[in-house]
Amino acid sequence: xxxxxxxxxxxxxxxxxxxxxxxxxxxxxxxxxxxxxxxxxxxxxxxxxxxxxxxxxxxxxxxxxxxxxxxxxxxxxxxxxxxxxxxxxxxxxxxxxxxxxxxxxxxxxxxxxxxxxxxxxxxxxxxxxxxxxxxxxxxxxxxxxxxxxxxxxxxxxxxxxxxxxxxxxxxxxxxxxxxxxxxxxxxxxxxxxxxxxxxxxxxxxxxxxxxxxxxxxxxxxxxxxxxxxxxxxxxxxxxxxxxxxxxxxxxxxxxxxxxxxxxxxxxxxxxxxxxxxxxxxxxxxxxxxxxxxxxxxxxxxxxxxxxxxxxxxxxxxxxxxxxxxxxxxxxxxxxxxxxxxxxxxxxxxxxxxxxxxxxxxxxxxxxxxxxxxxxxxxxxxxxxxxxxxxxxxxx
Amino acid sequence: xxxxxxxxxxxxxxxxxxxxxxxxxxxxxxxxxxxxxxxxxxxxxxxxxxxxxxxxxxxxxxxxxxxxxxxxxxxxxxxxxxxxxxxxxxxxxxxxxxxxxxxxxxxxxxxxxxxxxxxxxxxxxxxxxxxxxxxxxxxxxxxxxxxxxxxxxxxxxxxxxxxxxxxxxxxxxxxxxxxxxxxxxxxxxxxxxxxxxxxxxxxxxxxxxxxxxxxxxxxxxxxxxxxxxxxxxxxxxxxxxxxxxxxxxxxxxxxx
Numbered sequence: 001x002x003x004x005x006x007x008x009x010x011x012x013x014x015x016x017x018x019x020x021x022x023x024x025x026x027x028x029x030x031x032x033x034x035x036x037x038x039x040x041x042x043x044x045x046x047x048x049x050x051x052x053x054x055x056x057x058x059x060x061x062x063x064x065x066x067x068x069x070x071x072x073x074x075x076x077x078x079x080x081x082x083x084x085x086x087x088x089x090x091x092x093x094x095x096x097x098x099x100x101x102x103x104x105x106x107x108x109x110x111x112x113x114x115x116x117x118x119x120x121x122x123x124x125x126x127x128x129x130x131x132x133x134x135x136x137x138x139x140x141x142x143x144x145x146x147x148x149x150x151x152x153x154x155x156x157x158x159x160x161x162x163x164x165x166x167x168x169x170x171x172x173x174x175x176x177x178x179x180x181x182x183x184x185x186x187x188x189x190x191x192x193x194x195x196x197x198x199x200x201x202x203x204x205x206x207x208x209x210x211x212x213x214x215x216x217x218x219x220x221x222x223x224x225x226x227x228x229x230x231x232x233x234x235x236x237x238x239x240x241x242x243x244x245x246x247x248x249x250x251x252x253x254x255x256x257x258x259x260x261x262x263x264x265x266x267x268x269x270x271x272x273x274x275x276x277x278x279x280x281x282x283x284x285x286x287x288x289x290x291x292x293x294x295x296x297x298x299x300x301x302x303x304x305x306x307x308x309x310x311x312x313x314x315x316x317x318x319x320x321x322x323x324x325x326x327x328x329x330x331x332x333x334x335x336x337x338x339x340x341x342x343x344x345x346x347x348x349x350x351x352x353x354x355x356x357x358x359x360x361x362x363x364x365x366x367x368x369x370x371x372x373x374x375x376x377x378x379x380x381x382x383x384x385x386x387x388x389x390x391x392x393x394x395x
Numbered sequence: 396x397x398x399x400x401x402x403x404x405x406x407x408x409x410x411x412x413x414x415x416x417x418x419x420x421x422x423x424x425x426x427x428x429x430x431x432x433x434x435x436x437x438x439x440x441x442x443x444x445x446x447x448x449x450x451x452x453x454x455x456x457x458x459x460x461x462x463x464x465x466x467x468x469x470x471x472x473x474x475x476x477x478x479x480x481x482x483x484x485x486x487x488x489x490x491x492x493x494x495x496x497x498x499x500x501x502x503x504x505x506x507x508x509x510x511x512x513x514x515x516x517x518x519x520x521x522x523x524x525x526x527x528x529x530x531x532x533x534x535x536x537x538x539x540x541x542x543x544x545x546x547x548x549x550x551x552x553x554x555x556x557x558x559x560x561x562x563x564x565x566x567x568x569x570x571x572x573x574x575x576x577x578x579x580x581x582x583x584x585x586x587x588x589x590x591x592x593x594x595x596x597x598x599x600x601x602x603x604x605x606x607x608x609x610x611x612x613x614x615x616x617x618x619x620x621x622x623x624x625x626x627x628x629x630x631x632x633x634x635x636x637x638x639x640x641x642x643x644x645x646x647x648x649x650x651x
Contacts, residue, residue, distance in 0.1 A: 343449070348486040351446050352496075353474035353504040353561065362499055366490025366542070 011108030018102040028242065030286040030318045031257045036200050038141070041172040043110050045069045045140030050165040053134045056194055056222075056383045057161055062127035065115055067144055069137045073115045080123055080155075086147050087268075088115030090093055093147060096178040096232075098204040103228075107176045114145035114246045119154040124204035128157035128377070133175070135199065143173040148177070150185040157188040157272060164196035164223065170340050171199040173224075178340065179207035181215050190380050191231075192220035194387075201227040209238030211266070215300040216336075218375055220384050221248030221256050221277070222391070232261040235269035235297070236330035245374045246275035247384055249391045252285035257286040262304065263329075264297035273304040276371045278364050278388065279315035290322040293330050300330040307337045309367045311360065311392075339367075366383030396462045397421035399445070399459030399478070399567040406437075406444040413454065414440040416623035418537045422567055424597045427589075427612055427633060430602045432620035433642040438602045439483060441620070442571040445472045445600075446480040461566060475507035479571050481556040487544040493555060494539045497525065497562050504563065512544035527559040532588050547575035557588040568592070568599045574608035586611030606638040621645040 020036070021028040047068035063079040077083040088111075099105035115131055135142045148158055162173065171194060181187045189208075195201050201224040209215045215233060233242040242262070249255050262271040277285045287306040310315035319336035341363055349359035368388050375381040383385075399422040406415035414437040422428050432438050445458060447470035457466045460476050468476075486493075486498060500522055505514045525560040529536065534554050542554050553573055560568050570589065574582055590612050593599050601612060609631070617633040618625045620644070626645045627633065 177533050180648060209621060231626065285426040342486070345450055345486045346641065347470055348482065349488070349496075349500075350481050351472040351474055351482075353471055353473050355503065356469075358499065358503050359471075362491055362496065363488065369490030369542075 002089060007094055007373070008088070008109055011105050012110070014099040014261055015102065015105035015109045018105060018203070021058065021102060030284075031226065031255065033226075035333065036201060036226070038106060039170060041139055042137065043140040043141055044094065044112070045135070045137035048136040048138070049167060050134065050136045053136075053163045053165055054194075055132065055163055056192060056263045056387050057159065058378065058383070059130060059159070059379050061125055061130040062125050062211050063129040065131045067113050067115070067131060067133045067142070067185055069135060069142050072352060074114060077130070078379040079289075080122065081125065082116055082118035083129055086116040086145055087098060088118060090116065090147060090179065092149065092178065096208060097176045097204050101204070104176060104204045107174045107204070108144065111143040111145045113143070113178070114147065116150040117158055119151060119156050121151040122153045123151070123156070124154065125156035126231040128159050131158070131160045133160060134165060135164045135169065135171045135173055135195065137171065140168050141174065144173070144175045144363055145176070146177040148179045148189070149307060150179075150181045150187045153185055155186040157190070159190040159380070160192070162195050162201070164199055164222070167196050168198050169196040171196065172197050172281065173199055173201045174201045178213070179205070181207060181209045181213040185214040186214040187217070188216045188377065190218040190220075190377070192384070193223055195223035197223065197225055197254065199224050203227075203229040205234040206234075207242065208234045208236050209240040209242050210238040211236065215242040216376065217242065218380060218385070219244065219246040219258070221246070221250070221388055222257070224254065224256070226255040227296045228257040228259055230259045231259070232263060233269060234265055235261045235266050235270060238266050238268045240266060241270040241339045242272070243370050243374065244273045246273075246277075247368055247371050247388060248275070248285065249279075249388050250275040250277070251280035251391060253282055255284045258288070260287070260289045260304070262289075262291045262302050264291070264293045264300040264302060265298050268299040269297060270301045271303070274374065275306045276368055277319060277390070278309045278311055278367065280311040280391070282312070284315070284316045287318070288320040288322070290324065291332050291334070291335065292318045292324040293324045293327045293332065298327050298329045301334065302330070302332045303334065305335040308339070309364065310338065310340045311364070357392055359395050361389045364392060367388050397423050397459070398461060399590035399600065400444070400459040401456065402459070404457035406440055407452050409450060409452065409453045414623055415444060415449075417456070418625055420625070422600050424595055424598050426616065427593055427594065427614045428597045428598075428600045428616045428618065429609055430600065430618050430620045431634065431637055431645065432604070433484040434604060436621050437623040438620055439571055442480060442569050442602050445569055446470055446478065454517050471503070472507075472553050472604070474626065476577060478503055479565035479568045480492055481560060481568065482574065483546050483572040485552045487542070488543050489545050491543050493543050496543045497559065499618065500559070500563060508509055525562065529615065530559055532558050532561065533584050534558050550578065550581040553577055553585055554581065557585050561588060561592060566597060568597065570599065570601045572603060573601070575607060582608060583611055589623065592610050606634045609634045610639070
């Protein structure tokens with residue numbers, strides 16, 4: 001049997017064997033899936049004929065691909081790099097994300113549409129590679145798989161943006177990304193999720209960063225109903241660094257969950273994860289962060305933080321930082337805070353002529369400023385800043 | 396028609412405690428009024444109530460701005476109509492630079508005055524004006540790109556309050572204990588900034604415990620404020636008298 005079919009079959013068996021997580025599982029303690037039945041969503045639906053799906057980003061790009069339930073199209077690909085539909089027989093598949101977890105297994109079992117980005121040694125792309133993911137099938141599911149190989153000393157940016165054809169589209173999306181950042185390469189990876197308020201979204205994103213390589217990651221969360229995004233970075237060679245910047249905004253009954261894992265395997269590695277979120281109405285956010293330093297990873301420098309701003313009395317956030325340190329010469333720090341918009345700050349701004357919503361927007365923009373400042377790509381920084389502010393309704 | 400008129404103003408806290416007990420006051424263009432009173436007399440409550448703080452309830456009386464009744468208006472509407480309060484303790488807004496805050500405030504006021512249509516100030520015009528005012532008020536350029544009041548010294552905060560006033564060009568400015576915590580040089584600059592703005596298009600109400608600031612901003616009228624009421628009114632000589640004899644005379648009267 002071809003490799004692909006074997007993997008799919010093994011993953012399907014794992015998926016069937018693994019129970020749907022419940023709040024009794026530690027990782028899912030604050031994210032309840034009891035209203036979610038993955039099998040109620042069609043696995044191979046046809047995409048609806050939709051034009052102009054709303055997008056946050058407007059970019060000049062080197063490569064462009066579009067993924068829907070019906071397939072992947074590569075609209076433009078730059079010379080000298082591989083930017084094409086991902087073959088299910090690719091040798092590097094499943095090494096970082098296999099099928100030992102329910103949603104990873106579901107993806108491995110049934111995914112059809114994937115994208116391969118393979119940039120050869122020393123190749124530098126000035127403009128980003130951009131993949132748009134659009135779901136449009138009512139009660140349908142979309143499984144996507146991204147495989148990125150950044151060969152030695154290559155430098156480039158991959159941006160993915162998830163959006164739905166309708167703001168109330170009921171759907172299920174499941175994405176996996178495997179990112180290989182090889183020696184002295186630099187990869188910027190931006191993943192922005194703006195799915196419908198009725199989309200259950202699950203993501204498993206895992207990167208391995210080799211010697212002297214650099215990974216700069218931005219995660220933007222605006223849409224979806226409920227689910228979980230897992231982010232793992234392995235610092236696998238001395239001098240490897242990764243920086244992950246998260247910014248999210250949830251309102252209504254949205255529930256966002258980020259589960260991050262900084263895995264220091266090699267010595268003299270650095271990781272810096274900063275997530276900030278604002279929550280309105282009855283929205284909830286869960287952030288769980290783990291730094292693990294393996295016995296050989298001396299001189300590790302690791303940082304993680306999660307800060308939430310609550311804009312309504314019924315909004316809620318849970319932050320669970322974690323450290324697991326098995327080396328003795330390391331520096332690991334973490335921080336978590338929960339703040340509310342201060343009525344006195346609002347009065348101060350309003351006494352200068354700003355309306356209440358203008359004042360709230362300014363406070364929210366200020367709250368996110370330091371994470372936005374970490375984003376190197378200006379159009380991404382601007383688009384995220386504008387999208388965050390736009391979530392405060394105008395009165 | 397007065398710029399700012401208080402008619403029999405009564406102000407209470409949320410728990411019903413009355414703090415301001417019937418104040419009548421008219422501030423006109425070209426005028427500086429001083430409200431002088433001891434600690435705990437309700438001066439800051441009066442300032443906050445004029446500016447529209449939601450925690451202070453106006454239980455009786457009226458506030459008029461240029462003849463329009465703003466008693467029920469929000470703080471934003473009052474500011475849009477030309478009221479400015481210089482805070483005794485300005486709040487920090489992390490992540491928002493002085494420049495971007497000022498531009499937002501000016502644009503909010505312009506939008507309100509244009510009937511809700513965006514009418515942003517042209518950036519070059521804004522910058523020229525901002526740098527000129529900063530120069531005049533001896534606010535260092537570096538402060539413009541720092542986050543508003545975030546880590547500012549007491550003196551920097553007060554100067555930036557006056558800078559805001561100069562940029563927003565109100566009709567009437569209420570200065571709440573602007574002199575507290577300022578050294579003499581800063582006080583001179585701040586007072587000079589206020590004095591320059593008072594004229595045919597602006598009047599000011601200076602609320603203070605001490606006579607010191609009034610050496611630099613000559614008031615036309617002095618109102619002595621004790622226990623939520625104006626107990627005596629006069630010209631600048633009244634401030635001199637207060638400096639010598641303090642508030643004991645009226646506070647004793649209160650006891651008796």
